[in-house]
Protein backbone atom coordinates (compact mmCIF):
# COMPACT_ATOMS: atom_id res chain seq x y z
CA UNK A 616 0.00 0.00 0.00
CA UNK A 617 2.89 2.31 0.65
CA UNK A 618 3.99 2.25 -2.97
CA UNK A 619 0.43 2.59 -4.15
CA UNK A 620 -0.06 5.60 -1.91
CA UNK A 621 3.14 7.16 -3.10
CA UNK A 622 2.27 6.61 -6.74
CA UNK A 623 -1.14 8.16 -6.17
CA UNK A 624 0.22 11.19 -4.34
CA UNK A 625 -0.02 14.26 -6.53
CA UNK A 626 2.73 16.05 -4.66
CA UNK A 627 5.36 18.27 -6.03
CA UNK A 628 8.81 16.91 -6.61
CA UNK A 629 11.83 19.04 -7.04
CA UNK A 630 14.85 18.91 -9.27
CA UNK A 631 16.12 16.39 -11.79
CA UNK A 632 17.37 12.88 -11.29
CA UNK A 633 20.74 14.14 -10.09
CA UNK A 634 19.14 16.11 -7.25
CA UNK A 635 20.46 15.29 -3.82
CA UNK A 636 16.96 16.06 -2.56
CA UNK A 637 15.61 13.36 -4.81
CA UNK A 638 17.84 10.74 -3.23
CA UNK A 639 16.90 11.91 0.26
CA UNK A 640 13.24 11.16 -0.39
CA UNK A 641 12.19 8.07 1.49
CA UNK A 642 9.92 5.26 0.40
CA UNK A 643 7.04 5.71 2.85
CA UNK A 644 4.74 8.70 2.49
CA UNK A 645 5.86 11.06 5.24
CA UNK A 646 2.46 11.47 6.84
CA UNK A 647 2.30 7.71 7.37
CA UNK A 648 5.88 7.55 8.57
CA UNK A 649 5.39 10.40 11.04
CA UNK A 650 2.09 9.07 12.28
CA UNK A 651 3.57 5.61 12.83
CA UNK A 652 6.58 7.05 14.66
CA UNK A 653 4.39 8.92 17.14
CA UNK A 654 2.19 5.91 17.64
CA UNK A 655 -0.79 6.98 15.54
CA UNK A 656 -2.55 4.57 13.21
CA UNK A 657 -2.48 5.42 9.50
CA UNK A 658 -6.09 6.58 9.72
CA UNK A 659 -8.49 7.19 12.55
CA UNK A 660 -7.11 10.13 14.51
CA UNK A 661 -7.52 12.39 11.51
CA UNK A 662 -10.70 14.47 11.54
CA UNK A 663 -13.47 13.09 9.37
CA UNK A 664 -12.99 14.11 5.76
CA UNK A 665 -9.20 14.37 5.78
CA UNK A 666 -7.45 11.72 3.73
CA UNK A 667 -4.02 10.79 4.99
CA UNK A 668 -2.66 10.07 1.51
CA UNK A 669 -3.40 13.54 0.21
CA UNK A 670 -2.50 15.76 3.12
CA UNK A 671 -0.04 18.51 2.30
CA UNK A 672 3.44 17.60 3.42
CA UNK A 673 4.54 21.20 3.83
CA UNK A 674 2.09 23.86 5.04
CA UNK A 675 3.07 27.53 5.12
CA UNK A 676 1.08 30.19 6.99
CA UNK A 677 1.22 33.96 6.90
CA UNK A 678 -0.08 34.89 10.32
CA UNK A 679 -1.70 38.17 9.40
CA UNK A 680 -4.39 40.24 11.13
CA UNK A 681 -3.11 40.46 14.71
CA UNK A 682 -3.33 44.27 14.89
CA UNK A 683 -6.81 44.33 13.37
CA UNK A 684 -7.90 41.68 15.86
CA UNK A 685 -6.81 43.96 18.71
CA UNK A 686 -8.32 47.09 17.12
CA UNK A 687 -11.68 45.36 16.77
CA UNK A 688 -11.61 44.80 20.53
CA UNK A 689 -10.48 48.33 21.40
CA UNK A 690 -7.14 46.92 22.51
CA UNK A 691 -3.64 48.22 21.69
CA UNK A 692 -1.69 46.78 18.74
CA UNK A 693 0.66 45.06 21.17
CA UNK A 694 -2.24 42.97 22.51
CA UNK A 695 -2.81 41.71 18.98
CA UNK A 696 0.81 40.66 18.59
CA UNK A 697 0.71 38.94 21.97
CA UNK A 698 -2.43 37.08 20.86
CA UNK A 699 -0.59 35.42 17.98
CA UNK A 700 0.99 32.88 20.33
CA UNK A 701 -1.97 30.64 21.32
CA UNK A 702 -3.10 30.31 17.70
CA UNK A 703 0.44 29.47 16.65
CA UNK A 704 0.85 26.85 19.37
CA UNK A 705 -2.43 25.23 18.37
CA UNK A 706 -1.44 25.20 14.69
CA UNK A 707 1.90 23.55 15.54
CA UNK A 708 0.13 21.00 17.73
CA UNK A 709 -2.47 20.14 15.08
CA UNK A 710 0.12 19.98 12.29
CA UNK A 711 2.12 17.44 14.25
CA UNK A 712 -0.94 15.42 15.23
CA UNK A 713 -2.15 15.26 11.66
CA UNK A 714 1.21 14.24 10.24
CA UNK A 715 2.18 17.44 8.42
CA UNK A 716 5.92 17.15 7.81
CA UNK A 717 6.94 20.83 7.57
CA UNK A 718 5.18 23.91 8.95
CA UNK A 719 6.52 27.28 7.87
CA UNK A 720 5.32 30.43 9.61
CA UNK A 721 5.79 33.88 8.11
CA UNK A 722 5.89 36.03 11.23
CA UNK A 723 7.87 39.12 10.23
CA UNK A 724 9.14 40.24 6.85
CA UNK A 725 12.31 42.14 6.02
CA UNK A 726 10.02 45.09 5.13
CA UNK A 727 8.33 45.00 8.55
CA UNK A 728 11.43 46.69 10.00
CA UNK A 729 9.89 49.87 8.57
CA UNK A 730 7.06 49.75 11.10
CA UNK A 731 7.19 51.93 14.23
CA UNK A 732 10.13 50.97 16.43
CA UNK A 733 7.94 50.41 19.46
CA UNK A 734 5.79 47.91 17.59
CA UNK A 735 8.82 46.14 16.16
CA UNK A 736 10.49 45.90 19.56
CA UNK A 737 7.34 44.47 21.06
CA UNK A 738 7.01 41.93 18.25
CA UNK A 739 10.59 40.75 18.79
CA UNK A 740 9.71 40.13 22.44
CA UNK A 741 6.65 38.14 21.37
CA UNK A 742 8.72 35.91 19.08
CA UNK A 743 11.27 35.40 21.85
CA UNK A 744 8.55 34.43 24.32
CA UNK A 745 6.96 32.06 21.84
CA UNK A 746 10.23 30.19 21.39
CA UNK A 747 11.19 30.21 25.09
CA UNK A 748 7.72 29.11 26.25
CA UNK A 749 7.63 26.24 23.79
CA UNK A 750 11.14 24.87 23.43
CA UNK A 751 10.67 22.21 26.15
CA UNK A 752 7.43 21.09 24.47
CA UNK A 753 9.20 21.02 21.10
CA UNK A 754 11.83 18.71 22.58
CA UNK A 755 9.13 16.44 24.06
CA UNK A 756 7.11 16.39 20.84
CA UNK A 757 9.98 15.88 18.40
CA UNK A 758 9.58 19.29 16.79
CA UNK A 759 12.70 20.65 15.07
CA UNK A 760 12.81 24.44 15.00
CA UNK A 761 14.72 26.62 12.58
CA UNK A 762 14.50 30.38 12.11
CA UNK A 763 14.99 31.73 8.59
CA UNK A 764 15.53 35.33 7.50
CA UNK A 765 18.24 37.91 8.05
CA UNK A 766 18.96 36.93 11.63
CA UNK A 767 21.76 39.50 11.92
CA UNK A 768 19.07 42.19 12.20
CA UNK A 769 17.38 40.54 15.17
CA UNK A 770 18.09 41.76 18.70
CA UNK A 771 20.91 39.80 20.30
CA UNK A 772 18.62 38.18 22.89
CA UNK A 773 16.39 36.79 20.14
CA UNK A 774 19.37 35.56 18.12
CA UNK A 775 20.50 33.64 21.21
CA UNK A 776 17.06 32.25 21.98
CA UNK A 777 16.66 31.08 18.38
CA UNK A 778 20.13 29.59 18.25
CA UNK A 779 19.73 27.74 21.56
CA UNK A 780 16.30 26.39 20.58
CA UNK A 781 17.67 25.21 17.22
CA UNK A 782 20.45 23.39 19.04
CA UNK A 783 18.08 21.83 21.56
CA UNK A 784 15.70 20.57 18.89
CA UNK A 785 18.27 19.71 16.23
CA UNK A 786 17.88 15.94 16.40
CA UNK A 787 14.06 15.99 16.38
CA UNK A 788 12.33 14.45 13.42
CA UNK A 789 8.54 14.45 13.81
CA UNK A 790 7.95 17.80 12.19
CA UNK A 791 10.11 20.71 11.02
CA UNK A 792 8.93 24.12 12.19
CA UNK A 793 10.42 26.92 10.12
CA UNK A 794 9.90 30.40 11.52
CA UNK A 795 10.39 33.33 9.13
CA UNK A 796 11.51 36.41 11.04
CA UNK A 797 13.08 39.24 9.02
CA UNK A 798 12.51 36.98 6.03
CA UNK A 799 12.03 38.14 2.45
CA UNK A 800 11.57 35.94 -0.59
CA UNK A 801 13.50 38.27 -2.90
CA UNK A 802 16.28 38.61 -0.35
CA UNK A 803 16.48 34.82 -0.12
CA UNK A 804 16.78 34.54 -3.91
CA UNK A 805 19.45 37.27 -3.97
CA UNK A 806 21.59 35.66 -1.27
CA UNK A 807 21.37 32.35 -3.15
CA UNK A 808 22.49 34.11 -6.37
CA UNK A 809 25.46 35.65 -4.57
CA UNK A 810 26.58 32.30 -3.15
CA UNK A 811 26.30 30.66 -6.57
CA UNK A 812 28.10 33.54 -8.30
CA UNK A 813 30.93 33.24 -5.77
CA UNK A 814 31.25 29.52 -6.47
CA UNK A 815 31.39 30.20 -10.20
CA UNK A 816 33.98 32.93 -9.61
CA UNK A 817 36.05 30.48 -7.55
CA UNK A 818 35.69 27.94 -10.37
CA UNK A 819 33.90 25.49 -8.07
CA UNK A 820 30.90 25.53 -10.37
CA UNK A 821 30.19 26.02 -14.07
CA UNK A 822 27.20 28.16 -15.12
CA UNK A 823 25.83 25.22 -17.08
CA UNK A 824 25.60 23.21 -13.83
CA UNK A 825 23.12 25.63 -12.30
CA UNK A 826 19.70 24.03 -12.29
CA UNK A 827 16.52 24.22 -10.18
CA UNK A 828 17.81 21.80 -7.62
CA UNK A 829 21.22 23.39 -7.21
CA UNK A 830 19.60 26.80 -6.86
CA UNK A 831 17.10 25.57 -4.28
CA UNK A 832 19.95 24.10 -2.25
CA UNK A 833 21.26 27.63 -1.69
CA UNK A 834 17.94 29.02 -0.46
CA UNK A 835 17.43 29.35 3.28
CA UNK A 836 14.57 26.87 3.15
CA UNK A 837 16.91 24.06 2.09
CA UNK A 838 17.66 23.19 5.72
CA UNK A 839 14.39 21.25 5.74
CA UNK A 840 15.81 18.93 3.19
CA UNK A 841 12.91 16.63 2.35
CA UNK A 842 10.07 19.01 1.52
CA UNK A 843 11.33 22.56 1.18
CA UNK A 844 8.50 23.67 -1.13
CA UNK A 845 5.11 24.37 0.45
CA UNK A 846 2.19 22.34 -0.87
CA UNK A 847 -0.29 24.71 0.76
CA UNK A 848 0.04 28.37 1.72
CA UNK A 849 -2.56 29.82 4.07
CA UNK A 850 -2.87 33.57 4.58
CA UNK A 851 -5.23 34.89 7.22
CA UNK A 852 -7.00 38.26 7.48
CA UNK A 853 -8.38 38.57 3.96
CA UNK A 854 -5.30 39.94 2.17
CA UNK A 855 -4.89 38.27 -1.22
CA UNK A 856 -1.17 38.48 -1.85
CA UNK A 857 2.13 36.78 -1.12
CA UNK A 858 3.90 39.87 0.31
CA UNK A 859 7.33 38.47 -0.60
CA UNK A 860 6.94 35.09 1.06
CA UNK A 861 8.88 32.16 -0.42
CA UNK A 862 8.69 33.42 -3.99
CA UNK A 863 10.80 30.70 -5.56
CA UNK A 864 9.43 27.93 -3.37
CA UNK A 865 5.75 28.74 -3.96
CA UNK A 866 5.78 28.30 -7.75
CA UNK A 867 3.25 25.44 -7.57
CA UNK A 868 1.89 25.98 -4.08
CA UNK A 869 -1.88 25.86 -3.58
CA UNK A 870 -3.11 29.10 -2.03
CA UNK A 871 -5.79 29.42 0.62
CA UNK A 872 -6.99 32.80 1.84
CA UNK A 873 -9.33 33.27 4.76
CA UNK A 874 -10.90 36.40 6.27
CA UNK A 875 -10.28 34.99 9.75
CA UNK A 876 -7.77 37.09 11.68
CA UNK A 877 -4.77 35.10 12.90
CA UNK A 878 -5.62 35.05 16.65
CA UNK A 879 -9.00 33.48 15.72
CA UNK A 880 -7.43 30.83 13.47
CA UNK A 881 -8.09 27.45 15.06
CA UNK A 882 -8.87 23.84 14.28
CA UNK A 883 -12.02 24.59 12.23
CA UNK A 884 -10.22 27.09 9.99
CA UNK A 885 -7.17 24.84 9.59
CA UNK A 886 -9.44 21.93 8.64
CA UNK A 887 -11.23 24.11 6.10
CA UNK A 888 -7.88 24.94 4.49
CA UNK A 889 -6.81 21.29 4.38
CA UNK A 890 -10.16 20.19 2.95
CA UNK A 891 -9.83 22.85 0.28
CA UNK A 892 -6.32 21.61 -0.50
CA UNK A 893 -7.56 18.05 -0.86
CA UNK A 894 -10.11 19.16 -3.42
CA UNK A 895 -7.50 20.81 -5.66
CA UNK A 896 -6.35 19.36 -8.95
CA UNK A 897 -2.57 19.79 -8.93
CA UNK A 898 -1.12 19.41 -12.40
CA UNK A 899 2.28 21.13 -12.26
CA UNK A 900 1.81 22.26 -15.83
CA UNK A 901 1.22 18.75 -17.14
CA UNK A 902 -1.81 17.47 -18.97
CA UNK A 903 -4.17 15.66 -16.67
CA UNK A 904 -3.93 11.88 -17.09
Ligand SMILES: CC(C)=CCC/C(C)=C/CC/C(C)=C/COP(=O)(O)OP(=O)(O)O
Nearest residue numbers: 678679721722723724727730734735738858
Ligand atom coordinates in the same frame (compact mmCIF):
# COMPACT_ATOMS: atom_id res chain seq x y z
C1 LIG B 1 5.74 44.79 13.92
C2 LIG B 1 5.12 43.55 13.54
C3 LIG B 1 4.75 42.56 14.55
C4 LIG B 1 4.89 43.29 12.27
C5 LIG B 1 4.26 42.07 11.90
C6 LIG B 1 3.67 42.34 10.58
C7 LIG B 1 2.74 41.29 10.20
C8 LIG B 1 1.41 41.69 9.77
C9 LIG B 1 3.10 40.06 10.24
C10 LIG B 1 2.21 39.02 9.83
C11 LIG B 1 2.83 38.13 8.84
C12 LIG B 1 3.44 38.80 7.68
C13 LIG B 1 4.89 38.81 7.61
C14 LIG B 1 2.66 39.32 6.72
C15 LIG B 1 3.22 39.92 5.50
O1 LIG B 1 2.43 40.95 5.18
P1 LIG B 1 2.83 42.46 5.36
O2 LIG B 1 1.83 43.08 6.23
O3 LIG B 1 4.25 42.55 5.77
O4 LIG B 1 2.73 42.96 3.86
P2 LIG B 1 1.56 43.72 3.13
O5 LIG B 1 1.79 45.15 3.44
O6 LIG B 1 1.74 43.38 1.69
O7 LIG B 1 0.26 43.19 3.65
